[in-house]
Amino acid sequence: MTAETRTIDLPDLHRWVAEAFRSAGLGKKEAEIMSDCLTEADSRGASSHGVIRVPFLVARLRDGGARADASPQLLTEAPASAVVDGDAALGPISAHFAMTLATRKAAACGVGFVAVRNSDFIGTCAHSAMIALRHSMIGMTWTNGFPGMAPFSGAGAAIGNNPFGFAIPTGSGEPVVLDMAMSCVAGGRVRHAAKRGEDIPEGWIVDSEGRDTNDPNQLAAGGALLSLGHKGFGLAVIGEILCGVLAGAAILGEIPEWFRETDKPVGNGHVHLAIDIKRFVRPEDFVKRMNELATLLKQTPARDGHDEVLLPGERSVRCAAWHRRHGLDLPRQVADDLVTLAGRLGIAAPQFRSGATV
Structure with a gap:
């Protein structure tokens, strides 16, 4: 079953992420770079490296791990x-x-x-x-x-x-x-699966005892990615x-x-x-x-189960084009995290489209 999601238009998401980083202390140019990087990742299908990471990165600025005036x-x-x-x-x-x-x-x-x-x-x-x-x-x-x-x-x-x-x-x-x-897979993708409440294939990670597991939460509990x-x-x-x-x-x-x-x-x-x-x-x-x-x-010729041979990056280009037309679906928990962050920063919440999809 697919987790509940909330949809947002990419330009609106880009503006909001830039505003969030400005509110956390970055200059305009630096906030734009951060927003470009994160929203581009989501648009190209690399959601593990997208706006799911905004709260952590803002925390790094506010807690002193990274410098806003660097x-x-x-x-x-x-x-x-x-x-x-x-x-x-x-x-x-x-x-x-x-x-x-x-x-x-x-x-x-x-x-x-x-x-x-x-x-x-x-x-x-x-x-x-x-x-x-x-x-x-x-x-x-x-x-x-x-x-x-x-x-x-x-x-x-x-x-x-x-x-x-x-x-x-x-x-x-x-x-x-x-x-x-x-x-085998980026750690952010495992954490994204945990946010969505989904299992992962065995062979992606091991738990703290070095055993295969399909529970993405085991990565945060002392597990490790597999090479x-x-x-x-x-x-x-x-x-x-x-x-x-x-x-x-x-x-x-x-x-x-x-x-x-x-x-x-x-x-x-x-x-x-x-x-x-x-x-x-x-x-x-x-x-x-x-x-x-x-x-x-x-x-x-394509193998059984495949439509065509794609070059590296070609799927990401198609994904980005689709998201520009239809908007980006964020897992409900990721969307809620952004709304919570907006409250902490004292800025308006992201402007999601009315309703939610399941």
Whole structure:
């Protein structure tokens, strides 16, 4: 049975989220970045990283774990690289600063690589990676985070699921966008299932005793996410090295559970890469070859139970188009959490459509 939901138009949700962050102390530009990141996640179908997280992130600002007046700063710089201190800003803000810098360096040198330390939870990696698309560049974002995933063959949480995102322009259509964690499923998706009162498939998490479970509440009770096998765990280790060790940021158990310990700085790291396509191949040749690649892949016959072959990000584009037309359905408990937050902040509640759906 589907949980009860409340529907809101995306522009109304975007305005409300920005207002919530302004009321929590962020400047106008920073509040817009946060709203862009979270509402885009919901619109593209990544509801685990969407507005369900607004109350936690506002709590981080109000409790002191993140700084509302933060100003990310350059620590070291070379023509094609830089290291940034995030100044304990909310992650999407420091990620926006770093990827914008990476694109400037790529415009000058062909590639730009920027590492960030002293940051916070960045949300979907695709959001900052897609900044490169505005400059007809390839973008990549990778981050480490709270160690909520078990190592391959391990029975308890020890490492982050350390997601990455790639965004690649096609020139003649929607970009190719891959955003994935190294766990079987994002932790936010498990918590979203708990909000909806739904079971999850076995193989997503283990409980505090290292046993398989389909109860999403077991994750918060000391359980752990499971990795995408040994390959997912291996990539998580590489992410920990690049985003933690190389960036000079916190690693593994040094990173607190950001959505519970809202008074503690996260201190995690992330890296951002921008590639200026025209430095490697003529843009018109790149577009031609991308179209050939897409056509050949999509000509593959679909397996039973599937309608077609989709490229990374294609489903998200369709999802966003649907939500722009029809609005976004939020689980009743998520909607109620936003209404409660509005009361705490002293602002108007989100303007949901009349009635509710089941």
